[in-house]
Amino acid sequence: MQQVNLGMIGGGTVGSGVFHALQLNGGLMASRIGVKVNVRKVVVKAFDEPRPYPIPKSAMTTDWQSVVNDPQVDVVAELAGGTTFARTMILAALKLGKPVVTANKALLSAHGEELFAAAQQYGTNLYYEASVCGGIPIIxxxxxxxxxxxxxxxxxxxxxxxxxxxxxxxxxxxxxxxxxxxxxxxxxxxxxxxxxxxxxxxxxxxxxxxxxxxxxxxxxxxxxxxxxxxxxxxxxxxxxxxxxxxxxxxxxxxxxxxxxxxxxxxxxxxxxxxxxxxxxxxxxxxxxxxxxxxxxxxxxxxxxxxxxxxxxxxxxGAGKDATASAVLSDLADAALDLKFGTKHRVPPFVPHERDGAVAPINEVISRYFVRLDVVDRPGVLAQIAAIFGQARIGISSVIQPEGHEGASVPLILMLHDAPNGAVSRALAKIGKLAAVKSAPVMIRVEDLC
Ligand SMILES: NC(=O)c1ccc[n+]([C@@H]2O[C@H](COP(=O)([O-])OP(=O)(O)OC[C@H]3O[C@@H](n4cnc5c(N)ncnc54)[C@H](OP(=O)(O)O)[C@@H]3O)[C@@H](O)[C@H]2O)c1
Incomplete structure (x- = not known):
């Protein structure tokens, strides 16, 4: 059976989870994909750190360069975290044409564009299933x-x-x-x-x-x-x-x-x-x-x-075993791509929408739950309704519970669909009313239908 050698950077929560899962189910995975993934070395900061699953000292090193540059290492898994060392290490592996698996959402968020471009440039791939929602295969x-x-x-x-x-x-x-x-x-x-x-x-x-x-x-x-x-x-x-x-x-x-x-x-x-x-x-x-x-x-x-x-x-969405499951899925993809020489079978990320843009939050329309602390006296609701009315924001329901004691009482309003910007501006005005005793609370509503 074909073998693929894995260099792991990180043997903590996720890294030791991957080490353990490969011991547990590496044979099963090999029987399914026809490639065996062997852990060649695990890079850590210190050998004696406590780990959720044990990793033999003989399998560990503190020298990441010796692992990434090892010609016997076919695939690199970055399971260290952070956005500096991890970036350097991933770029070094990609430059050598080695596929990289990462669980690092912070790194992809900050440097994803650069890393995926490097993978493309050096004819290899970057896999990232474990970066979002741990064990859920959402990617x-x-x-x-x-x-x-x-x-x-x-x-x-x-x-x-x-x-x-x-x-x-x-x-x-x-x-x-x-x-x-x-x-x-x-x-x-x-x-x-x-x-x-x-x-x-x-x-x-x-x-x-x-x-x-x-x-x-x-x-x-x-x-x-x-x-x-x-x-x-x-x-x-x-x-x-x-x-x-x-x-x-x-x-x-x-x-x-x-x-x-x-x-x-x-x-x-x-x-x-x-x-x-x-x-x-x-x-x-x-x-x-x-x-x-x-x-x-x-x-x-x-x-x-x-x-x-x-x-x-x-x-x-997290944890040593659930996240390891996602890393194993990526390792299987990387192993299959190496086996068949299909480096871009799975496109890591294809920027196909040149004119795509994020809509500013002020333009986004939703319904709202609003909570106000108000002085319990006649006319307050009318003042508030007038400000919403001027902004053309409709109120769909009002709750003012009885039995509250003290200087102010909660007033709950549900608002109809309106742009975020208009609601924020109206609430800023409402917050300045003498009868409103603390900053208005606004929570958006999604009906999911
Ligand atoms: N934990 C989760 O449930 C989870 C879920 C999804 C994604 N992730 C992501 O997975 C990545 C790893 O998370 P984790 O929870 O496994 O972290 P962790 O438990 O802190 O493990 C980090 C590992 O990397 C090693 N390491 C860190 N910096 C190093 C350096 N400069 N040189 C050599 N080794 C270094 C550490 O060595 P020592 O063992 O010697 O300290 C440790 O083995 C992060 O990107 C995280 O966002 C985590």
């Missing part, structure tokens, strides 16, 4: 399974930490800070949680998916991002009362025409150029929609194609 689905579709909508719960926190806030009626602290103690959130809770990890992943789905590079700075720090248990409770669950959603939607809503399945005529909403923010999702039931650390991606209709992918 393969978009790139190959939906190759005959125009992707009109993609909604993703792509950050397990945020989903875990929001799930517990809803189920336990708990505050963000308390749940975050507990999640950190249990290892579900990092000691420095910003990458997750402020939405940047989701931004990296949604940027990769948007680029792949729409055929042009979506830059991180073009993606509108809001995290979940501002979500309170009050928001979660009122959203639930209205029939919604709050999820951190990555949203990728084709926008037909300036300021218009995304098109539906099949029926609308697609515009010649992709104009796409690409954003990450807390979103009210109907309790009846399947995404509302994706709980704890699980991820899910809902994809609508103009031919296939609605599809859903669900699974673990």
């Amino acid at each position: 393969k689905a978009l790139r190959e399974g939906f190759v005959g579709n125009r992707i009109t909508h993609l909604y993703g719960i792509v950050n397990g930490t945020c989903n875990y926190i929001l799930t517990r806030m809803k189920l336990e009626g708990a505050d963000f800070t308390a749940v975050l602290k507990d999640a950190q103690a249990q290892g579900y959130a990092e000691a420095e949680p910003s990458l997750d809770v402020d939405g940047y990890d989701a931004q990296h992943k949604i940027g990769i998916l948007a680029s792949l789905a729409h055929g042009f590079w979506v830059k991180p700075e073009d993606i509108y991002v809001e995290g979940i720090r501002g979500i309170t248990r009050t928001d979660i409770q009122f959203a639930n009362q209205l029939g919604y669950t709050i999820k951190l959603l990555g949203i990728i939607k084709r926008v037909e025409g300036r300021g218009a809503k995304g098109g539906g399945t099949g029926a609308s005529k697609p515009s010649p150029h992709a104009r796409v909403q690409v954003s990450v923010y807390p979103t009210l999702v109907p309790n009846t929609h399947v995404l509302a039931s994706v709980n704890h650390v699980f991820n899910a991606v809902f994809v609508r194609g103009d031919v296939v209709g609605d599809t859903l992918f669900y699974g673990r």
Whole structure:
């Protein structure tokens, strides 16, 4: 049987997971694809670091150059993380014409365009299934399974930490800070949680998916991002009362025409150029929609194609084993491409949409949940309604719960479809009213239909 030698850079959570999975199922994989993947060396920083799965000292080295440059190494897997060392190492491997597998979403988000161009230039390939949603094969689905579709909508719960926190806030009626602290103690959130809770990890992943789905590079700075720090248990409770669950959603939607809503399945005529909403923010999702039931650390991606209709992918978005499964899938592709000499059978990324552009968030249209803290006196609602009316923004429902004590009471409004910019401007005015006691909270609503 043909053999492919793998040089692994990184033997931590993902790296040791890959080492273990190859020991467990490498034979099975070989029997399926007709190529055996052998681990030749694993690069680490220090031999004695604790690892989720053991790697024999004889298999480890601290010298990455000796691994990348080893003529016996056919494929390189970058499982180290970061955006400096990893970039240098991947470029060095690609220059030697070696295929590279990476799990590094931060690197692809920052330097993907350069790395894919280098792969093309040096006649090799860069595989990245593990960079988005761990064990869910969403890259393969978009790139190959939906190759005959125009992707009109993609909604993703792509950050397990945020989903875990929001799930517990809803189920336990708990505050963000308390749940975050507990999640950190249990290892579900990092000691420095910003990458997750402020939405940047989701931004990296949604940027990769948007680029792949729409055929042009979506830059991180073009993606509108809001995290979940501002979500309170009050928001979660009122959203639930209205029939919604709050999820951190990555949203990728084709926008037909300036300021218009995304098109539906099949029926609308697609515009010649992709104009796409690409954003990450807390979103009210109907309790009846399947995404509302994706709980704890699980991820899910809902994809609508103009031919296939609605599809859903669900699974673990991180962790040593789930992520290793995705890396093994890429290793199988790399091994098959080497076996058959088909280096570009699977295009890593094809920038085919020269005129594609991200729609500015102010032009994006959605519905809204608004929470205000107001002084409970006659005429306040009329003042607020007048500002929305002047901005031509319709109010679809109002809740002012009874029995609240103190200087202010919550006032919940649901707004009809309106551009983000118009709603933001109206809320800025409302926030200045004497009767409004704190900054208005605005959460977008997606009906996902
Ligand atoms: N963890 C997940 O669930 C997950 C899921 C999807 C994607 N990813 C991505 O996978 C990548 C790896 O994540 P991880 O969680 O496995 O990280 P990790 O546990 O910190 O492991 C990193 C590994 O790389 C080695 N390393 C780091 N810098 C190095 C250097 N300069 N020279 C030599 N070795 C170096 C470390 O060596 P030592 O062992 O000696 O420290 C360690 O073995 C990241 O890009 C991450 O975003 C992770």
